[in-house]
Amino acid sequence: GDSVTQMEGPVTLSEEAFLTINCTYTATGYPSLFWYVQYPGEGLQLLLKATKADDKGSNKGFEATYRKETTSFHLEKGSVQVSDSAVYFCALGPKAAGNKLTFGGGTRVLVKP
Amino acid sequence: GAGVSQSPRYKVAKRGQDVALRCDPISGHVSLFWYQQALGQGPEFLTYFQNEAQLDKSGLPSDRFFAERPEGSVSTLKIQRTQQEDSAVYLCASSSRGTGVVNEQFFGPGTRLTVL
Numbered sequence: 693g694d695s696v697t698q699m700e701g702p703v704t705l706s707e708e709a710f711l712t713i714n715c716t717y718t719a720t721g722y723p724s725l726f727w728y729v730q731y732p733g734e735g736l737q738l739l740l741k742a743t744k745a746d747d748k749g750s751n752k753g754f755e756a757t758y759r760k761e762t763t764s765f766h767l768e769k770g771s772v773q774v775s776d777s778a779v780y781f782c783a784l785g786p787k788a789a790g791n792k793l794t795f796g797g798g799t800r801v802l803v804k805p
Numbered sequence: 806g807a808g809v810s811q812s813p814r815y816k817v818a819k820r821g822q823d824v825a826l827r828c829d830p831i832s833g834h835v836s837l838f839w840y841q842q843a844l845g846q847g848p849e850f851l852t853y854f855q856n857e858a859q860l861d862k863s864g865l866p867s868d869r870f871f872a873e874r875p876e877g878s879v880s881t882l883k884i885q886r887t888q889q890e891d892s893a894v895y896l897c898a899s900s901s902r903g904t905g906v907v908n909e910q911f912f913g914p915g916t917r918l919t920v921l
Contacts, residue, residue, distance in 0.1 A: 738909050
């Protein structure tokens with residue numbers, strides 16, 4: 693079945709550092725790929741998405757490119773802020789019925805001033 | 806303009822009790838999903854509704870779990886004879902479109918269930 697693997701955390705960074713969170717997936721067909729973020733005390737929010745190969749999703753300075761050849765969707769941000777401290781989830785969703793999401797285990801990111 | 810709401814936010818149950826968790830999706834949203842998130846893990850799919858029809862319940866872990874959405878809006882997830890392994894955060898999500906279309910799912914804050 694479908695699965696998502698992402699790097700384990702916690703990832704601890706200093707402000708303005710470069711952030712990369714690796715995500716790889718296994719799926720039948722050509723899924724859509726998502727990054728969700730969960731800030732402390734809040735619900736899951738969609739951060740960005742890509743629906744086909746070579747698409748780049750971007751939002752709030754974060755970027756991720758759908759790489760079909762390596763089945764990856766790594767999340768990057770060039771200069772993190774303390775406010776980026778959160779748990780990040782990579783997910784995939786088939787384009788077929790239901791669009792249920794399959795999530796990775798989450799990566800906790802802590803940005804220190 | 807409210808988002809997805811869930812109640813209660815926290816529920817403590819003794820082993821063997823029945824619980825009911827409520828989800829109010831965004832008004833007009835066709836699709837509604839339930840997920841279970843164990844501590845330190847990603848959410849896992851439980852079940853999916855399109856309007857009042859439960860189209861996928863493949864993720865429900867046992868026949869103790871039951872979900873309904875009788876009028877195509879509010880949904881209730883019921884767990885009978887709760888067990889300690891049912892302790893988790895239960896997330897509800899809704900989206901505005903039905904099957905075949907990739908669309909953003911909006912998540913509620915979740916209900917944290919603790920079974921003693």
